[in-house]
Amino acid sequence: SQKIEQNSEALNIQEGKTATLTCNYTNYSPAYLQWYRQDPGRGPVFLLLIRENEKEKRKERLKVTFDTTLKQSLFHITASQPADSATYLCALGDDKIIFGKGTRLHILP
Amino acid sequence: KAGVTQTPRYLIKTRGQQVTLSCSPISGHRSVSWYQQTPGQGLQFLFEYFSETQRNKGNFPGRFSGRQFSNSRSEMNVSTLELGDSALYLCASSLEGTDSRYEQYFGPGTRLTVT
Numbered sequence: 629s630q631k632i633e634q635n636s637e638a639l640n641i642q643e644g645k646t647a648t649l650t651c652n653y654t655n656y657s658p659a660y661l662q663w664y665r666q667d668p669g670r671g672p673v674f675l676l677l678i679r680e681n682e683k684e685k686r687k688e689r690l691k692v693t694f695d696t697t698l699k700q701s702l703f704h705i706t707a708s709q710p711a712d713s714a715t716y717l718c719a720l721g722d723d724k725i726i727f728g729k730g731t732r733l734h735i736l737p
Numbered sequence: 738k739a740g741v742t743q744t745p746r747y748l749i750k751t752r753g754q755q756v757t758l759s760c761s762p763i764s765g766h767r768s769v770s771w772y773q774q775t776p777g778q779g780l781q782f783l784f785e786y787f788s789e790t791q792r793n794k795g796n797f798p799g800r801f802s803g804r805q806f807s808n809s810r811s812e813m814n815v816s817t818l819e820l821g822d823s824a825l826y827l828c829a830s831s832l833e834g835t836d837s838r839y840e841q842y843f844g845p846g847t848r849l850t851v852t
Contacts, residue, residue: 660836660839662839662840662841664843669845670845670846671741671827671829671843671844671845671846672780672827672829672841672843673843674840674841674842674843677836677839677840679836717779717780719780719839721838721839723792723793724782724785724793724795725770725782725839725841726782727772727779727780727781727782728779729778729779729780730779
């Protein structure tokens with residue numbers, strides 16, 4: 629069955645450094661991959677979408693890569709700030725959108 | 738532009754009862770999806786509606802149902818509630834389009850507690 633894996637352990641990063649989150653998937657060849665941010669008690673917020681034929685996409689301090697051979701996406705936040713602390717979810721889309729369980733990111737001041 | 742709204746925000750029900758949750762999408766969005774979020778299972782897809790038709794359905798029992806109205810507003814219903822149905826129910830809307838469909842805008846959710 630289709631599976632998405634994100635690091636379930638929280639990630640602690642020092643302010644100013646680059647945070648890198650990983651999303652691996654199996655038994656799936658999605659046409660699209662998305663990243664969302666979720667704060668406690670709130671709905672997810674869309675951040676970035678990348679297509680299967682794109683290797684990399686950037687938006688301000690965010691960068692996403694999509695390696696369909698490795699079946700992996702990396703999500704980078706450069707010059708991280710305490711306000712970036714949240715849970716980050718990856719999602720794969722075709723007909724149905726499947727979400728990973730998310731990785732909690734803590735940016736330490 | 739107003740975001741996705743969901744009502745009610747909080748709900749407490751008893752086992753065996755039924756519940757109806759409501760979602761108003763962003764103006765102009767015709768696709769509405771519903772998700773269940775629990776600490777153990779994460780976000781799980783329930784169903785997607787477009788133009789009043791169910792377009793996709795997740796792996797949930799028939800107790801979970803939904804519908805969409807001509808103004809794109811959507812409701813989901815859960816009958817014969819079980820303790821395991823306690824969760825945050827999230828609604829998301831999106832524009833129709835090759836990429837736009839996958840840019841989902843979520844509401845704040847309805848926190849359902851079943852006792």
